[in-house]
Amino acid sequence: xxxxxxxxxxxxxxxxxxxxxxxxxxxxxxxxxxxxxxxxxxxxxxxxxxxxxxxxxxxxxxxxxxxxxxxxxxxxxxxxxxxxxxxxxxxxxxxxxxxxxxxxxxxxxxxxxxxxxxxxxxxxxxxxxxxxxxxxxxxxxxxxxxxxxxxxxxxxxxxxxxxxxxxxxxxxxxxxxxxxxxxxxxxxxxxxxxxxxxxxxxxxxxxxxxxxxxxxxxxxxxxxxxxxxxxxxxxxxxxxxxxxxxxxxxxxxxxxxxxxxxxxxxxxxxxxxxxxxxxxxxxxxxxxxxxxxxxxxxxxxxxxxxxxxxxxxxxx
Amino acid sequence: xxxxxxxxxxxxxxxxxxxxxxxxxxxxxxxxxxxxxxxxxxxxxxxxxxxxxxxxxxxxxxxxxxxxxxxxxxxxxxxxxxxxxxxxxxxxxxxxxxxxxxxxxxxxxxxxxxxxxxxxxxxxxxxxxxxxxxxxxxxxxxxxxxxxxxxxxxxxxxxxxxxxxxxxxxxxxxxxxxxxxxxxxxxxxxxxxxxxxxxxxxxxxxxxxxxxxxxxxxxxxxxxxxxxxxxxxxxxxxxxxxxxxxxxxxxxxxxxxxxxxxxxxxxxxxxxxxxxxxx
Numbered sequence: 001x002x003x004x005x006x007x008x009x010x011x012x013x014x015x016x017x018x019x020x021x022x023x024x025x026x027x028x029x030x031x032x033x034x035x036x037x038x039x040x041x042x043x044x045x046x047x048x049x050x051x052x053x054x055x056x057x058x059x060x061x062x063x064x065x066x067x068x069x070x071x072x073x074x075x076x077x078x079x080x081x082x083x084x085x086x087x088x089x090x091x092x093x094x095x096x097x098x099x100x101x102x103x104x105x106x107x108x109x110x111x112x113x114x115x116x117x118x119x120x121x122x123x124x125x126x127x128x129x130x131x132x133x134x135x136x137x138x139x140x141x142x143x144x145x146x147x148x149x150x151x152x153x154x155x156x157x158x159x160x161x162x163x164x165x166x167x168x169x170x171x172x173x174x175x176x177x178x179x180x181x182x183x184x185x186x187x188x189x190x191x192x193x194x195x196x197x198x199x200x201x202x203x204x205x206x207x208x209x210x211x212x213x214x215x216x217x218x219x220x221x222x223x224x225x226x227x228x229x230x231x232x233x234x235x236x237x238x239x240x241x242x243x244x245x246x247x248x249x250x251x252x253x254x255x256x257x258x259x260x261x262x263x264x265x266x267x268x269x270x271x272x273x274x275x276x277x278x279x280x281x282x283x284x285x286x287x288x289x290x291x292x293x294x295x296x297x298x299x300x301x302x303x304x305x306x307x308x309x310x311x312x313x314x315x316x
Numbered sequence: 317x318x319x320x321x322x323x324x325x326x327x328x329x330x331x332x333x334x335x336x337x338x339x340x341x342x343x344x345x346x347x348x349x350x351x352x353x354x355x356x357x358x359x360x361x362x363x364x365x366x367x368x369x370x371x372x373x374x375x376x377x378x379x380x381x382x383x384x385x386x387x388x389x390x391x392x393x394x395x396x397x398x399x400x401x402x403x404x405x406x407x408x409x410x411x412x413x414x415x416x417x418x419x420x421x422x423x424x425x426x427x428x429x430x431x432x433x434x435x436x437x438x439x440x441x442x443x444x445x446x447x448x449x450x451x452x453x454x455x456x457x458x459x460x461x462x463x464x465x466x467x468x469x470x471x472x473x474x475x476x477x478x479x480x481x482x483x484x485x486x487x488x489x490x491x492x493x494x495x496x497x498x499x500x501x502x503x504x505x506x507x508x509x510x511x512x513x514x515x516x517x518x519x520x521x522x523x524x525x526x527x528x529x530x531x532x533x534x535x536x537x538x539x540x541x542x543x544x545x546x547x548x549x550x551x552x553x554x555x556x557x558x559x560x561x562x563x564x565x566x567x568x569x570x571x572x573x574x575x576x577x578x579x580x581x582x583x584x585x586x587x588x589x590x591x592x593x594x595x
Contacts, residue, residue, distance in 0.1 A: 015432055143524065148566075148568060254528070257437075273443075281447070292437065
């Protein structure tokens with residue numbers, strides 16, 4: 001296991017290096033003079049202003065030196081300054097990150113909490129007419145665009161429950177109930193595809209495991225059905241489910257970034273879209289870097305959980 | 317291949333998906349013939365209307381015919397999805413085959429590059445590419461294509477390695493067949509089935525990603541009709557008339573659903589090991 005973890009961490013260093021190079025190149029790859037674009041129409045573009053911003057961004061140095069300088073800054077937690085507000089990008093991101101994490105975390109927990117009983121119940125429908133129905137509805141759930149579900153729910157709530165606070169965000173510390181009430185709709189919209197995916201995989205995985213010989217043996221030697229199911233079948237059936245949770249976590253994050261736009265939730269998604277629309281490239285760069293690094297570590301956790309649950313994973 | 321068609325016919329879900337794909341594709345291709353109005357034709361007196369005989373699905377805030385705009389929206393959606401998946405499949409499979417065939421440094425460098433692309437959350441990578449290239453349908457296709465590259469590279473490399481170890485490939489090599497010939501004539505046909513499944517499923521998700529990006533305002537730009545953009549704009553007048561929101565989202569769902577059902581049916585057929593497991 002230790003060798004596996006070490007190897008996985010080495011992979012991680014390489015991947016993070018690649019990610020940092022790509023994101024660093026982002027600012028440099030923008031056609032035309034990114035600096036002039038960033039100065040925008042709001043101020044007079046004087047050569048002095050352009051020059052000052054170029055120096056601030058370190059654009060006068062050779063490219064590899066720029067990268068090294070940028071990387072050392074990033075590792076020290078300095079992601080540069082927002083072009084418009086002048087505030088450190090890291091501060092802007094830290095203010096928004098908890099919002100996105102709360103929404104994603106709640107959606108993830110909801111998806112797991114709903115899909116487990118559903119998947120287990122669905123495993124009992126084998127061979128019935130419900131089979132095909134199950135399958136179609138899970139595919140419909142998978143392709144259901146969260147932003148559409150969000151828009152429709154907003155409409156329904158604005159007509160039938162106009163007092164419900166469905167838009168915006170308040171910190172949990174300020175108003176716990178208000179915070180949770182505003183999370184309900186976005187969490188539903190974002191978790192639906194994941195519920196569909198998890199229910200389906202759990203069901204088929206359970207059916208596979210339940211048809212194996214050792215379950216029959218267990219039944220033959222008189223194990224209580226309940227313990228047979230929970231202790232012997234479910235644990236083995238979880239292995240493919242963990243893989244799907246990993247894959248779906250990525251889609252979930254994508255869903256969250258878009259849904260923030262629907263419900264006016266001030267998270268990383270709104271921050272990055274706003275930054276790109278304002279051509280605030282250092283800010284956009286910082287958000288994409290932060291979210292990707294968080295995502296890389298989530299994937300690492302999923303891989304480690306997988307190795308932990310399934311002893312057959314090769315650690316070599 | 318004929319056998320495949322026969323087995324597909326017995327798979328009802330796959331057939332339903334296939335039919336839905338055909339309908340959507342035809343609607344997109346024949347949009348100018350099927351449309352009852354011009355896609356940008358505005359009738360200010362007929363704004364915010366519900367479905368009627370004059371406007372099958374109603375009208376939007378400019379009095380534009382929703383049925384017509386959805387047909388043209390399918391066009392943009394499918395064009396972007398096909399271009400993106402085509403780009404990703406051709407380049408990704410080539411990279412995967414090259415990695416498998418040459419091995420060593422080529423393999424390591426290519427696949428490590430794919431790992432880096434895979435490290436990004438899908439939508440963020442697409443957003444980053446669009447931030448650099450600027451919005452528009454073409455750039456959206458390119459962005460989604462880049463996002464899907466590594467999936468096809470991985471899906472080609474693994475099975476290609478297996479096929480390369482088969483004896484008849486060694487025989488072909490011994491007879492002096494070139495690398496390109498071995499890969500295209502001997503390896504590719506053997507690994508095509510899972511690639512086709514992935515291709516179909518990718519079309520389904522590409523339609524959703526295109527809609528998301530256009531919804532965010534980074535994808536297709538007005539006045540080009542786009543389903544994601546329609547949904548985004550319709551939010552402003554939803555309380556006056558919800559039809560634009562309902563139908564544009566439903567259109568996204570149907571287009572994506574067709575390819576997903578079809579791909580799901582295909583997977584059942586080409587991968588007997590998975591049959592029963594997935595249904």
